[in-house]
Amino acid sequence: MIESPLVSTDWLYKNLSNSNVIILEATVFLESSSDGPKITSGEEAYKKSHIPKALFADLLKDFSDPDAPYPFTALPHKDFVRKARTFGVNNSSTVVIYDRGSSAGNEIHASDWASRLWWQFRLSGHEQVYVLAGGWKKWTEEEKPVTAELHTPQETGTFQGSYRSxxxxxxxxxxxxxxxxxxxxxxxxxxxxxxxxxxxxxxxxxxxxxxxxxxxxxxxxxxxxxxxxxxxxxxxxxxxxxxxxxxxxxxxxxxxxxxxxxxxxxxxxxxxxxxxxxxxxxxxxxxxxxxxx
CATH class of the missing domain: 3.40.250.10 (Rhodanese-like domain)
Known part of the structure; x- marks a missing residue:
């Protein structure tokens, strides 16, 4: 197991063909408007181009509690486990998450949308979860491969997890x-x-x-x-x-x-x-x- 909560772009590039590695994009765009902050999913950007094998994990739709009074509230544990399985996650999977920029804008270099999903995986007991250091920006600056081909899990995962209150x-x-x-x-x-x-x-x-x-x-x-x-x-x-x-x-x-x-x-x-x-x-x-x- 990798000790750091981050993996490098070089590590991910070397492990693109590893079937045990599941790559998730968790991009959300937060923009200012006259009516207040505007939050939109990064799914359209993902569809145009993304890291090979990456699946889009929609923090707005897939990984937020729809019944909660506040946006981005963590899913109840059972719901999270069920959703993670649809992405092919098993107990032994290595999950790597990236995004396209911080919630606070381009001048901030933290991948906090990715860390949000990282935390939810840990909350539900999955330890082999990491954030891609530098995210999409670093990956593309290094001219590593990208694709518009949509990837689908070969089968539903068997992740069970254990809630960590x-x-x-x-x-x-x-x-x-x-x-x-x-x-x-x-x-x-x-x-x-x-x-x-x-x-x-x-x-x-x-x-x-x-x-x-x-x-x-x-x-x-x-x-x-x-x-x-x-x-x-x-x-x-x-x-x-x-x-x-x-x-x-x-x-x-x-x-x-x-x-x-x-x-x-x-x-x-x-x-x-x-x-x-x-x-x-x-x-x-x-x-x-x-x-x-």
Whole structure:
């Protein structure tokens, strides 16, 4: 098993013919408009050109709970397992996920749509799941092969999984974290969002006691991957997130960027970081839930 939560483009290129490797594209496009953020599936872009053997995993339709009040809410475990099987996933499969850019725009080099699906696979007990370092951008810049041919799984998978509740944080657990020094809350949004200096959310500020590590600061423009472990340790050590005695809960606006920080922490050995799935969308929905700037 690969120890890092990321695989390189060279590794994937060498393993394109490996029948045990399942490649998933998880692209979503998030655009600003006069009516607010516009979210669209990346399926049309995928159909035009994608990595050979890749299947399109639609985070909007396939891997979000349609009955939940917030977009991108994780599927219930049984539904996730059932859906993963349709992509040919077995317990022994190596799953590699990529996307075409960050939820925060091209200036950010984190593959947080891919990490969102990475987290859901881990939540349902699949450990051999990885994000492609540098994603589609790095793959195409290196002129590695692409195709418009649509791939279909040869057969339905037999993935069973086992739900890992420790990777999922609820609103109640976040409430507890505010007064519990053994739990660290990590806000993964920009410093401006953290301090309530933007109009990106209906209420301003962050959950009391939170540390701030912007997910864009823990991705690397040069490599399309991660900064060095030394740089990452310096960033996270000041927050206490590397203290093995502390439980870490990451959150953001809607549970996307938070999964990137969970992935980065996993690369440093903190593999049981929980993600607050509802994040600020859920927290701010309750007027009595406190915020500070």
């Amino acid at each position: 420790e990777l999922y944080a609820t609103e109640k657990e976040v409430e507890q974290a505010i007064t519990d020094s053994s739990i660290l809350l990590m806000n993964c949004l920009s410093k401006a969002d953290f301090h309530g200096q933007t109009n990106n959310y209906p209420r301003k500020g962050h959950i009391p006691g939170s540390e701030n590590v912007f997910f864009g600061d823990v991705s690397s423009k040069e490599s399309g991957s991660l900064p060095s472990s030394e740089i990452l340790r310096q960033i996270f050590e000041r927050t206490g997130a590397l203290d093995p005695e502390k439980k870490v809960i990451t959150y953001c606006g809607g549970g996307i960027a938070a999964t990137w920080n969970a992935l980065v922490l996993a690369s440093l050995g903190r593999k049981e970081v929980a993600v607050y799935d509802g994040s600020l969308l859920e927290w701010m929905d309750q007027p009595d839930n406190p915020l500070e700037k």
